[in-house]
Amino acid sequence: MPQLTINGRKVNYNGDPGMPLLWFLRDEQGLKGAKFGCGAGLCGACTVHVNGEARRSCVTPMAAVESMTVTTIEGLGTDDALHPVQEAWIEEDVAQCGYCQAGQIMAVAALLETNPSPTDADIDESLSNICRCGTYFRLRKAIHRAAKMKAGDAA
């Protein structure tokens, strides 16, 4: 039976291999943090990590995640210890409606793994998630803050 790991838990999947991961997460696993925004990989509200990399789960078929490790916003941090990106988001008070923010946070958390101290230009180039409320000003500040917090954590 095809298996994958979601937030540290092994789960089985026997359904349509063409169904995107997002539907499995939201409708079968009860993980509703990743959101449906466009269904076409354009807005990033559904961003999760697959083997540590940011992926648009609305266009990632289940067949493509067999035996892989998926992390969603629910598994990014713990109640006692949020991920630095989540902490930074609270500190900078980024969210407005908040609908895109789980995807933004997952995208930024993945970015900081490969680029621990992104410049503004790096951010512009690598972050394509849409925020309809227009929280980009605080979002940018929160990315820089998270990078510093994460560097501090590591030191």
Place this chain on the structure above:
Amino acid sequence: MNAPFTTRRDVLRYGAAGGALVIAAPLAACARPSRADATPAVSPWFEGAVGGFVIINPDETVTIAFPNPEMGQGVDTSLPMLIAEELEVDFDRVSTVQMPLEIERNAEGEIGWKYVPQGSGGSTSVSGHYEALRQAGALARALLIAAAAEEFGVPAAELAASKGVVRHEASNRNATYGALAARAASIEPPEIAPELKPASQFTLIGTPQKMKNARAIVTGKAVYGIDAEKPGMLHAVMARCPYFDGTAASVNDSAARAIDGVVDVVKIDGPKPGEPYSVQAEGYAVVAKTLWAAMQGRRALEIEWERGPFADESSESFKNHCASLLEGTGQIVREDGDFSAAFANAADTYEATYWQPYISHAPLEPQNCLADVTDDGVEIIAPTQMPSGASREVAAALNIERDKTKILPTRLGGGFGRRLSNDYVVEAALISNAVKAPVKLLWTRDDDLRHDFFRPAGMHQLKAAFDADGKMIAWTHRLASASKYYRRPNLPETDYWQAELYPDDFPAHLVDNLRVEYFSAKSGAPRGSWRAPAHTANAFVVQSFLDEIAHERGEDPLDLRLRLLGAPGELRYEQHGGPVFNPGRLAGCLRLAAERGGYGEAMPAGRGRGIAGHFTFGGYCAQVVDVAVDDQGNLKVERVVGAVDIGTVVNPNGVAAQMESGVNDGLSTALRLAINVEGGRVTDANFDTYELMRIADAPPIVETHIIDNGEAPAGMGEMSIPPLAPALANAIFQATGKRIRTLPIADQLLS
């Protein structure tokens, strides 16, 4: 949670200033978790209504319900601040929850608000509740003090409340709210409303507070409509006629029904052409056990659509239609003095024509609704700005009494005016009614972009005249558009202009000869209210035109604005946001933005700094925009400095957030957004062609400067958008010499 106490009476009525009936609720028991972030994404979260506004738990935690739907504008924090200010609690210990729709039948049998109005729209949440919610807090405090007076056996007048503790100074005794709550709930509420604090004694209102539900959002636990569930719930998606007022010619649903998991295919009738909308379009709902099966089922539907009465409409044909209307004579909706004579005899005249397209709200959470129709009535869980509208329209659609509707608004993944309409709620109710099960209807992105109620497109012609002394003596604004006021009961076409031109807007009362003229254009595209409605379009043309005039006259654009605004004073303003427009307050915003933004400083080649200001729904806002445009015509907005005067500010942090939001919304819209129509239908289906702005184009610096002058509070949800596009266009003109008269900017600057 165990109910710590119950109330004998959970509603009180007080006469408030202005003769309005203000209804406040004292402490009430509740059977729901008190922390929004400790709640599962299923509907039990919504069961057990907050009976009033305030819940005080024995552990000293306090829960405050906000009556209006939260869509990102910050009412989950600002409205509870009003209550907490008078309640005298430590705001850090307050959590906040969405109040369900609370309506009731009065003695005359009419449906009305149980506590306060509960719609989010028109930037009215704070201004509309400023008295009532402080009264609710004051009442709760008075009851807690009365409880302490009983407990201590002292007069209430000797007691004072602060940070959740009632203190008797003379005997050095304290009692916490948590300890007093049960007794407080059994006390007869006072006949006279407790006195409210003067503004000078505010300790919370006016202080920056972070958004209350930030933690729930960043951990993925915040509950939106799309997350709602009920046991036995089915899923639905719909295929709607893409053509404006089109219909289905033939339908074959056998392949759809054959898909594993599909339960039913339900026809939803569209509105009759020209009649008011309940739902927007005729369509077929595929109902299935899973969302994925429903979506597969929709793909398998075979429907041939009749293209309807607007089959020939395109973006181009509509623009040409507006242009030809402007050749003629329209409906004069304001005439001061004699515009024609003044214009004919003026020393200097100016004229420009502008075009703005249809735009979509495109909230990132697409429309959705969970409806559960049973013999007992209907329960609706949905992201809606107007829960009462949902109640009214669902009751009408199902032909039931409104008492039988239970509306539970969730947090909204954006609203922007789209969710003032409850068409998707009605659809879900009709589908649930047909299949006799709870149904969650989800719109996909193409549904949302093709079946929006769009911000009207329109062509504007402006003319102005100055005398030999440089005084502006005449002004006209001629607009051809398809109004959002249409297909409404008993609304004649001669009233359509009211939604698109606000005749008391600048320069009314400030120029002797003023004519405002409207041309009602025909279009099949559904129209509605888009954040700051007509102000977005009208501020762009008026504030761009002022810049054009200034440059032609060789005047400084800021100086021209300031001299036209003239001295502070109270000018009559009869549209929403009135009754007064004070040009001095707008001038104050322009001056402050100019000063902080360095307006007028010399700019290097390829750079520009533009300014604009506008009065929107009671709030004054001005912005200075800095741009850089390279040799290829690539545009970068480097900084926006905003100044705002919305009177008394409740949450300055929220005000800044809304300034930033309006700046980015205005910029996103000006840069690339247009809804394209071809063959009587919208051709845009997703964010590949409807290109909402991403972070790369967002200004890295947005400054917010607040003028808090103690005037009556206005809102902040909309006033930061209108100045952005004209300030941007004015900056682009300085940088490039190119005047933007058509939105979006798209590739107009590319060489």
